[in-house]
Amino acid sequence: MGGDAAGARAVPNGIRPEGDPQPLPYLDSRHNREIGAFDIKMEAFIQSTHMREAGQPPHRLSSTSFRHSYWTIAQLIAHHTINGCDLRAGDLLGTGTQSGPTPAEAGSLAELSVGGTKPFAIGDGERRAFLEDGDAVIFRAWCESPGAVRIGFGDLQGHVLPANV
Numbered sequence: 001m002g003g004d005a006a007g008a009r010a011v012p013n014g015i016r017p018e019g020d021p022q023p024l025p026y027l028d029s030r031h032n033r034e035i036g037a038f039d040i041k042m043e044a045f046i047q048s049t050h051m052r053e054a055g056q057p058p059h060r061l062s063s064t065s066f067r068h069s070y071w072t073i074a075q076l077i078a079h080h081t082i083n084g085c086d087l088r089a090g091d092l093l094g095t096g097t098q099s100g101p102t103p104a105e106a107g108s109l110a111e112l113s114v115g116g117t118k119p120f121a122i123g124d125g126e127r128r129a130f131l132e133d134g135d136a137v138i139f140r141a142w143c144e145s146p147g148a149v150r151i152g153f154g155d156l157q158g159h160v161l162p163a164n165v
Helices: 030-035 049-053 073-081
Strands: 008-011 041-047 059-065 120-123 126-128 136-143 151-159
Touching: 030 073, 059 120
Parallel strands: none
Antiparallel strands: 041 059, 041 136, 120 126, 136 151
16 A cells, blocks of 8 residues: 555555544554555535526535545554454445545535534525435545546435435
8 A cells, every 4th residue: 555556646644633542553553654545536516406407517515635534544454354354355445424624625514514503605595504305416536646647436426315205
């Protein structure tokens, strides 16, 4: 894990904020702290029904990087497998909310709207604190590094449908 593989640049990680528990020995090493986390750029967008009908593009909610992740991929795999749990090709690992250190890098609507108490503008007079019926959420991620080809992971898009009552 590390180097500059096809633009997936690894950056140092592993410095915990003061007062946070330090990783257990099997999750910590000087090498892991130096190599760190992949610098995968991530963006989240929202597009309301009104925006779609008006031909307006999605509104960017946040932009961050996986390098801010509390745990590296190496640590996630080590923790998953330490007690003998199999890990096979195609298995998915959940990383949790990916937030950065600044408000513009918030990883959830709950963070962006301060727990729903401060709705924010998403364009053309609309505001959101929570998702509403008809909203589309779009995620984009890519790796890029000077001298390397940008590699994108494509868009992941979901639409909020009305509840079946």
